[in-house]
Amino acid sequence: MTATEADTNLSVGQRATLLEVVDLSTTFRTERGMVHAVDGVTFTLDRGRTLGIVGESGSGKTVLSRSIMGLLSGKNVIRTGSVKYEGTEIIGYSAKQMSNVWGAEMSMVFQDPMTSLNPVMKIGKQITESLRRHLGVDKDEADKTAIALLKSVGIPAPEQRLGEYPHQLSGGMRQRVTISIALACGPKILFADEPTTALDVTVQAQILDLLDEQQRERHMAMILVTHDLGVVRTRADEIIVMYGGKVVEQAPTSTLFASMKMPYTEALLRSIPRLDMPSHTRLDAIPGRPPNLISPPAGCNFAARCRYVQPRCLEERPPLVAAADPGHFYRCFFPVGTPEGDAALQANISAGTAVAAPATRSSTTSEES
Amino acid sequence: MRFVRKKLVQLIVVMLCVTFFSFLLLELLPGDTATTLCAGAGGTECIEQKTEEFHLNDPMPVRYVRWLGGVVTGDFGSSARNAQPVSEALQQRMPVTIELLLYSQFLALIIAVPVGIIAAQRAGGLFDRGSTGVLFLFLAIPNFMLALVLILIFPVKLKLLNAVGYTPFTENPLKSLGSLLLPAITLAAAEMATYMRLLRTDLIATMQEDYITMAKAKGMSPRHILLRHAFKPSSFSLITVIGLNFGRLIGGTLLVEVIFSINGLGKYTVDGILGRDYIPVQGAILVIALGYVLVNFAVDMIYAALDPRIRHARSLV
Numbered sequence: 001m002t003a004t005e006a007d008t009n010l011s012v013g014q015r016a017t018l019l020e021v022v023d024l025s026t027t028f029r030t031e032r033g034m035v036h037a038v039d040g041v042t043f044t045l046d047r048g049r050t051l052g053i054v055g056e057s058g059s060g061k062t063v064l065s066r067s068i069m070g071l072l073s074g075k076n077v078i079r080t081g082s083v084k085y086e087g088t089e090i091i092g093y094s095a096k097q098m099s100n101v102w103g104a105e106m107s108m109v110f111q112d113p114m115t116s117l118n119p120v121m122k123i124g125k126q127i128t129e130s131l132r133r134h135l136g137v138d139k140d141e142a143d144k145t146a147i148a149l150l151k152s153v154g155i156p157a158p159e160q161r162l163g164e165y166p167h168q169l170s171g172g173m174r175q176r177v178t179i180s181i182a183l184a185c186g187p188k189i190l191f192a193d194e195p196t197t198a199l200d201v202t203v204q205a206q207i208l209d210l211l212d213e214q215q216r217e218r219h220m221a222m223i224l225v226t227h228d229l230g231v232v233r234t235r236a237d238e239i240i241v242m243y244g245g246k247v248v249e250q251a252p253t254s255t256l257f258a259s260m261k262m263p264y265t266e267a268l269l270r271s272i273p274r275l276d277m278p279s280h281t282r283l284d285a286i287p288g289r290p291p292n293l294i295s296p297p298a299g300c301n302f303a304a305r306c307r308y309v310q311p312r313c314l315e316e317r318p319p320l321v322a323a324a325d326p327g328h329f330y331r332c333f334f335p336v337g338t339p340e341g342d343a344a345l346q347a348n349i350s351a352g353t354a355v356a357a358p359a360t361r362s363s364t365t366s367e368e369s
Numbered sequence: 370m371r372f373v374r375k376k377l378v379q380l381i382v383v384m385l386c387v388t389f390f391s392f393l394l395l396e397l398l399p400g401d402t403a404t405t406l407c408a409g410a411g412g413t414e415c416i417e418q419k420t421e422e423f424h425l426n427d428p429m430p431v432r433y434v435r436w437l438g439g440v441v442t443g444d445f446g447s448s449a450r451n452a453q454p455v456s457e458a459l460q461q462r463m464p465v466t467i468e469l470l471l472y473s474q475f476l477a478l479i480i481a482v483p484v485g486i487i488a489a490q491r492a493g494g495l496f497d498r499g500s501t502g503v504l505f506l507f508l509a510i511p512n513f514m515l516a517l518v519l520i521l522i523f524p525v526k527l528k529l530l531n532a533v534g535y536t537p538f539t540e541n542p543l544k545s546l547g548s549l550l551l552p553a554i555t556l557a558a559a560e561m562a563t564y565m566r567l568l569r570t571d572l573i574a575t576m577q578e579d580y581i582t583m584a585k586a587k588g589m590s591p592r593h594i595l596l597r598h599a600f601k602p603s604s605f606s607l608i609t610v611i612g613l614n615f616g617r618l619i620g621g622t623l624l625v626e627v628i629f630s631i632n633g634l635g636k637y638t639v640d641g642i643l644g645r646d647y648i649p650v651q652g653a654i655l656v657i658a659l660g661y662v663l664v665n666f667a668v669d670m671i672y673a674a675l676d677p678r679i680r681h682a683r684s685l686v
Contacts, residue, residue: 071586095591103588115579120601120676129597130587165677181587 017087018188018221019045019068024081026060026067033294037063039245040081040320043238047188050215050222052232052253054268055242058290061225062111064242065191068223069106070098086188104134107182108191109211112198113174117166124162127181134185149180153210172203176210183214189221190214196231208235229268233257238327241265244291244301247320251328261323261335263308300332307354308334308344376669380662387658388651392433395647401425402449405645423449436651445655446648448641455652458637463656466633468538469549469625470618473556474611480504481561485568486595492573504562516555516628523551533630552629556622560614564607571603578602601675608675612668616661 026038038060045051055061066072068083073095083091090101110116118126127149128142137145143162150158153176166174175195182190192211196204212235215222224232232239232253239256241249241264249262260266270284288305291297297304303313310333318331334344348354403419420426424435439446445455484504488497507515524532530547538545575581576599584594623635634653641650673680 066582069586071582099585099588099590101588102586108583108586110579110583112579116583118580118584118598118602119678121598129589129593133588133590133593165681167678167681178583181583185588 016047017044018047018085020082020084020087021045021068022082022084024064024067024083025079026063026072027078027080029076029078030294035293036245036296037293038067041240041242041247043240043250045189045221045223047221048215048219049237050224050232050235052236052239053223053225053242054227054229054232054239056227056268056286056290058293059242060245060293061227061242062193063245065108065193065223065225069102069108069191070095071102071108100134103130103187104185105187106189106191107185107187108193109175109179109182109195111194113166113171113178114198116178117174119166121165122162123164123166123169123177127162127177127184130181131184145184146180149184150177152214153177153180153183154206155180171199172207175199175203175207179207179210179214183218186218187220189223191223191225193225194227195224197227228272229265230272241268244296245293246301246331247329248302248332249330250320251323251325251330255325255328259323259325259328259337261328261330261337261341262332263306263334263336263341264302266336267305267307307348308332308336308341309348309353310334310344376666380659380666383662384655384658388437388655389433391654392429392436392647392651395642395650396429398642398645400645402645402647406449419449436648440655445652448649449646450644455649458649459634459652459656462632462634462637464538465535465631466619466622466626466635468545469552469556469622469631469633470615472546472549472553473618474560474615476553477557477560477564478611480557481564482568484561485565486572486600488565489569489572489576490591490595492569497569501562501566504565507558508562510558512555512559513624513628515558516551516625519551519554520628535631549631552622552625552631555625555628556618563610567606567610568603571606572599575599575603604675605672608668608671612664615664616657619657619660 021044022042024038024041025036028035028037041064043051053061053064063072067079070079070083070090070093072079079091081091082089085101085105090098093101117123124143124146127146128139131137131142131145132139135142146162147158150161155161155173155176161169161177166177169177175198179195190211195211196207199207208231211222211224214220224236226232229239236253238252239250240247241256241262243264249256249260249265251260256265260269264286267284267286271286273283286305291301291304297314299312299314299316300306300309300318303309306313312333316333318333320329320331322329323335332341334341345354401420402423403416403425406419407415424432427435436446443456445459447454448458481504484500488494488500491497520532523529530550532551534548536544536548572595576595581594581598584598589598619634621635622633623639625631626633626636634656638650638653638657641647641653
């Protein structure tokens, strides 16, 4: 794709590039045809920085994170492009080579702590086995490290927890345990795949804050996968918005929220309930469903659900183009906040195929502080 | 301990039901002990005498309660044909059947478990399909035929092992295992395919779990993941079926016992039924039912040992 970010990296000399993903695609061979789950994703991630990957279910964000880590295996998975970790290409690595990277260099916090911990294995064992595997420490030392880890993720009475099983802990506690497992060997990149989706709302902020805190302390890079733009807004340095397996908008966080170009990003933001709206305001959901990835539509993937849609969108696939701001890319013929976009929306509203935005809303958000 | 007490009550109820209904079933068989014993020899005199001796004219419930009373006080009665005490006969025959049973299940598992694990690693692969085919072939062969083929190959052609007879384990363990090898193989052959497929299917399902991906993302080796993470949670169906098979085979090894002339529990039961010798049959059924219940109790305990969630749920009951 056209997106490269070499310019943004060069501008800050001391930043060390940790991960460089170029034109990564992941295709699944299925009985019904090829599923292009991830299509041409390019980005770089520096040490200590956070990348947010945002999209709804089926947008390919989880596949993207697993594909970067090389966790998808099997002869029906086709991965092309380049993933460079600390300058070394890891796309061709065997599972055996990757197992030295997994846990030690990159690790992952999964979505649902109810299913991501082994129900028949003691928590202590689940933490220490990777310590012993990667750091070669003995049992006593691994246990000590595990206790320190559990303490650092805010679990009370950690000594006692080592001998307990996952079902004896609450959901929030379990996610803390999976975070401590992911952090155990001091990885340089942490993938957090919707780490709070399966948790109670009251615990979500705690877990996200814990991830933030650990990231700062360890100077670790993080890839935060979520469907919630609100989550990444205050936590990510850069955001990738995915739709139908493709990057539809990519920008540094402040740029994205200041001047989003992609109608899909706007629609995602509009679908978050806001406290400053009066009660009983109808939530602005995005109508329709994500596109079929086996036979994607001829034009723009989002055209069928877009308020700005024009005939051109149905016939021609928009490329990823650079916006005025550095590092900002989008995939749209009629971008939000441009004369073309406004004209397209206006035309649709007068033709009755789109509704006007609620009065208090604007595409550039008013709640930015 | 409440759990154990509950199981104990269950055990007693099951034993009462099983023995009562088996008594009832035997009652429905044409012919009785006296006529069978006197067939050919004495006339009505003999029949009358035997009827008197074994209280055959008492109503069935009375005889059942009399038998039950004996059992409770440790007296299992004696055979009507040769006066051998049932407890003595059971003591002779039970070890044979139990050894044969353990031996055959051991053989079945020692093949099925590794094959299942390897097959699960590459589901749909050449090894998976090949091993499934071979094991199903063994499943499809009737066990009396397999027994005869084995006898033809080993004792007859190769002059290896004995076709018949049994050496007690306490006498010479090695020789004992040798004497039961062919019968054990015969019994194991039919179970291998089931065990292998059960383990394979559960392993494949477990390997899709998030915690397996998580273990992979920790950098654990495929071997470690398979054996340490996936095997334990995948063994439940297998253990359940092994438990049921144990119960079934305690009395179901008859065919093999007959072909290899092994005096086990199965043969004892059938001889008793054919001779209308009810007391030994009742004793054997009691032991078989007891074995069945105890094995399933053991299976329950194994579940709890394998899965802490069951353990904790139970301690709350």
